Amino acid sequence: MKKIVLGLFLILVCSAQAQQRPKLVIGIVVDQMKAEYLDRFYDDYSSNGFKRLMANGFSFYNMNYNYVPTYTAPGHASIYTGATPATHGIIGNDWYVRETGKNKYCTDDASVKTLVAGSEKEGMMSPKNLQATTVTDEFRMATNFRGKVIGLSIKDRGAILPAGHFANWAFWYSKSGNFISSSFYGDKLPDWVAQFNAEKRYLEYIQKGWDLLKPAADYTESLADDNPYEGRIDKSKPPVFPYDLNAIYKEAGADIIRTTPYGNDLLADFAMRTIEKENLGKNLDPDFLTVSFSSTDYIGHTFGPRSMEIQDTYLRLDLTIARFLDYLDKTIGKDNYLLFLTADHAAAENPIFLKDHKYEVTNIPSKETVKGIEAFSLATYGVNLLLNYSNFNLYLDRALVQSKNLDFDKVKQSFKTYLMNLSYVKRVYTQEDVLNSSGGDYLLSYIFKGYDPKQNGDLVVLHKTGFMEYNETGTTHGTPNSYDTNVPLLFYGWNIPKGVSYQKEYITSIAPTLSKLLKITFPNGTEAQVLEEVLKK
Numbered sequence: 001m002k003k004i005v006l007g008l009f010l011i012l013v014c015s016a017q018a019q020q021r022p023k024l025v026i027g028i029v030v031d032q033m034k035a036e037y038l039d040r041f042y043d044d045y046s047s048n049g050f051k052r053l054m055a056n057g058f059s060f061y062n063m064n065y066n067y068v069p070t071y072t073a074p075g076h077a078s079i080y081t082g083a084t085p086a087t088h089g090i091i092g093n094d095w096y097v098r099e100t101g102k103n104k105y106c107t108d109d110a111s112v113k114t115l116v117a118g119s120e121k122e123g124m125m126s127p128k129n130l131q132a133t134t135v136t137d138e139f140r141m142a143t144n145f146r147g148k149v150i151g152l153s154i155k156d157r158g159a160i161l162p163a164g165h166f167a168n169w170a171f172w173y174s175k176s177g178n179f180i181s182s183s184f185y186g187d188k189l190p191d192w193v194a195q196f197n198a199e200k201r202y203l204e205y206i207q208k209g210w211d212l213l214k215p216a217a218d219y220t221e222s223l224a225d226d227n228p229y230e231g232r233i234d235k236s237k238p239p240v241f242p243y244d245l246n247a248i249y250k251e252a253g254a255d256i257i258r259t260t261p262y263g264n265d266l267l268a269d270f271a272m273r274t275i276e277k278e279n280l281g282k283n284l285d286p287d288f289l290t291v292s293f294s295s296t297d298y299i300g301h302t303f304g305p306r307s308m309e310i311q312d313t314y315l316r317l318d319l320t321i322a323r324f325l326d327y328l329d330k331t332i333g334k335d336n337y338l339l340f341l342t343a344d345h346a347a348a349e350n351p352i353f354l355k356d357h358k359y360e361v362t363n364i365p366s367k368e369t370v371k372g373i374e375a376f377s378l379a380t381y382g383v384n385l386l387l388n389y390s391n392f393n394l395y396l397d398r399a400l401v402q403s404k405n406l407d408f409d410k411v412k413q414s415f416k417t418y419l420m421n422l423s424y425v426k427r428v429y430t431q432e433d434v435l436n437s438s439g440g441d442y443l444l445s446y447i448f449k450g451y452d453p454k455q456n457g458d459l460v461v462l463h464k465t466g467f468m469e470y471n472e473t474g475t476t477h478g479t480p481n482s483y484d485t486n487v488p489l490l491f492y493g494w495n496i497p498k499g500v501s502y503q504k505e506y507i508t509s510i511a512p513t514l515s516k517l518l519k520i521t522f523p524n525g526t527e528a529q530v531l532e533e534v535l536k537k
Contacts, residue, residue: 021518022338022494024281025139025288026328027162029079030317031072031155031297032477033343034305035061035486040221041314044214049318050490052325053341057492058499058534065345065485066506067450068462069391069478073106074450075344075507076161076292080134082511082526084449089131090161091455096388096395103390104129107160109182115189116180116197123174125156126184127165132525134164135511135518139288141166142520147285148278151292152179152271154263158292158344168278171270173263177202177254179270192277201269205262206249211242212308213315222308229350230309231302231473233259239303241312259302261316263295268320272327281332286518292344293317304350304475338494338517342510343487347475351468361466364424369469376418385411392469392478393457394419412458419461427462434460446480491534501533 038050038061045051053059065075067084069092077083077090085091094105107125114123136149151163151170159170169186171179171193178197181189216225223229230239233256234248248256257263271291274280280287296313303309321341328337351361370389377385383404388395394415401408416428427443434456437448447460463469463479470476477484489510495517506529513531515522522528 021286023286023336024275024328024332024338025286025514025518026337026339027080027288027290028321028339028341029076029158029162029290029292030341030343030488031158031292031294032300032345032347033296033488034346034483035063035343035488037314038488041311041318044218044221044311044315045318046322048322048325050321052322053339053490053492056498057339057490057496058501060489060491060501060503060505060531060533062502062504063342063487063489064482064504064506065487066446066508067448068446068480069450070345070480070484071391071478072155072297072344073157073161076158077130077132077134078507079342079344079510080136080162080164080290081130081132081523082135082508082515082528083132083523084508086449086451087132087525089129089452089455091450091452092391093157094390095455096390096393096457097455098387098395101387103388107157109184112182112184114180114182115186116174116176116178118176119174119178119180122156122172123180123182125160125172125182127160127163127167127170128184130161130165133523134162135514135520135523136162136288136290137164137166138515138521138523139286139518140164142518143285146283148280148287149290150274150278150280150288151290152267152274153290153292154258154267154294155292155297158294159290162290162292171274173258173267175253175255177257190277192273196270196273202254202257202262202266205257205260205265206245206254208262209242209245210260210262213312213319216241216308219308219311222311223306223353225308227307229304229353229473230307231304231471233302239307239309241308258295259298261295261299261313263298264293264313264317264320267291267293267295268324271324275327275331281337300347301474301476304353304473305347306350306353335494338496339492340510340514341488341490341492342507345477346484346487347477348468348479348481348483349466350473350475351466352472354466359466361464361468362424363472364463364467364469365471366469372422373415373418376415380414381406381411385415388457392461392463394459394461395457396459398458415459419459424463424467425461426464429460429462431456431458443480496534497536499533501531505531 081088109126149167151159153159154173156172159172163170
């Protein structure tokens with residue numbers, strides 16, 4: 001009898017401890033989502049998607065990135081580590097490595113293999129290049145590795161980096177149309193993933209084609225359907241609705257779904273299947289699912305932030321989120337899950353569009369920048385001292401400088417002077433400038449937080465506001481300007497009070513705030529600034 005009573009007592013204690021945490025945590029990242037999309041498209045959203053999160057959760061409308069470059073991989077790493085690239089080491093989507101003379105992709109790992117035949121190179125990925133723990137890592141350790149962590153995305157980096165080093169699984173989309181993973185996570189793809197892949201659900205979406213969700217007259221927040229600032233997904237036709245995805249599929253294959261809103265739908269389908277088959281949120285210990293919607297980024301890059309395509313994508317994503325929330329309510333329980341939604345970066349206005357409206361900016365082809373630097377080097381020193389220009393970083397050939405008996409500091413200063421004379425350059429900083437930063441230079445502080453002296457270049461360039469190093473159509477991101485750094489942050493669900501904040505906050509506060517909500521250790525690289533508003537239930 002005593003043993004029975006003791007057993008019941010232990011069950012009650014464990015249950016009480018479990019109630020201190022939600023059954024399931026869901027982290028949603030919307031790739032390239034500008035904060036203003038919540039407001040610009042508000043009137044056309046449904047009541048059950050973004051509006052539900054905003055009305056019934058806590059909304060931070062002045063959330064910002066505090067480093068450069070504002071790219072996808074550093075963004076996801078920073079959200080989940082609570083640190084910046086200077087600490088977590090993911091200094092770009094890819095970056096130049098002096099020792100090899102080649103670029104390294106953020107999640108490349110030659111020691112692992114893909115678990116899906118036909119996707120060999122796409123599957124050789126892991127989080128080994130991430131130099132700090134994530135909140136998901138700390139969550140795994142806090143539950144003594146009983147709580148599951150699974151990362152999902154169309155992009156490999158959007159799945160792998162949020163899930164961290166100790167994840168049970170990370171799955172990402174292959175150009176073959178399959179969700180794949182690597183041997184870092186297991187020896188064999190789970191049967192339920194193989195079954196999902198066998199269903200070829202991407203074909204159902206492609207067969208629908210892509211037309212406007214609403215009447216064209218409702219898209220008053222966007223430019224005309226056919227405008228000169230858009231790129232194309234069908235090279236033979238202008239970028240106008242409707243899009244015959246079947247025809248494009250015959251040329252591009254399953255990869256085309258990335259640059260349609262249906263990439264988000266397919267990922268949501270996969271997320272719900274993951275919850276079901278992995279029994280997430282059904283155990284004594286909580287689980288953590290990270291979901292990164294990537295199609296918004298592909299579409300933004302191609303069509304730009306003022307296109308009807310991007311507006312239609314967000315109206316459809318709103319419905320996808322509503323569908324996902326309904327699913328969570330039914331399977332996990334309305335008050336049993338904690339969800340947050342943010343973005344890995346925002347995006348610039350197309351500079352040709354701005355120029356056509358009498359703002360004297362333009363796009364800067366990176367190849368032209370490289371040609372100019374090389375020509376300067378040849379004219380000044382008789383040799384090309386530039387090894388690489390990428391991610392706004394110049395890597396100089398230190399060995400060649402030494403062999404020519406040149407003073408390296410003077411060489412750097414000469415390149416700095418050349419770059420500062422370019423009409424579109426705002427600032428140029430040497431490695432010494434960055435490492436000796438006192439914090440007084442607002443722009444330099446962003447570089448300092450994104451700079452790893454073992455991986456970054458000898459000089460870092462910042463362009464003037466409004467200029468963009470990209471094509472004439474579409475858009476990109478990467479700068480410290482507000483159009484690239486200002487993103488949404490919405491907390492919703494378990495123990496989250498209703499409220500709104502317009503106080504300037506930084507993206508690195510998300511992970512430590514989650515740590516406090518979940519009563520776990522901070523990620524090891526974070527500065528541990530928390531968002532107190534969501535902790536005051």
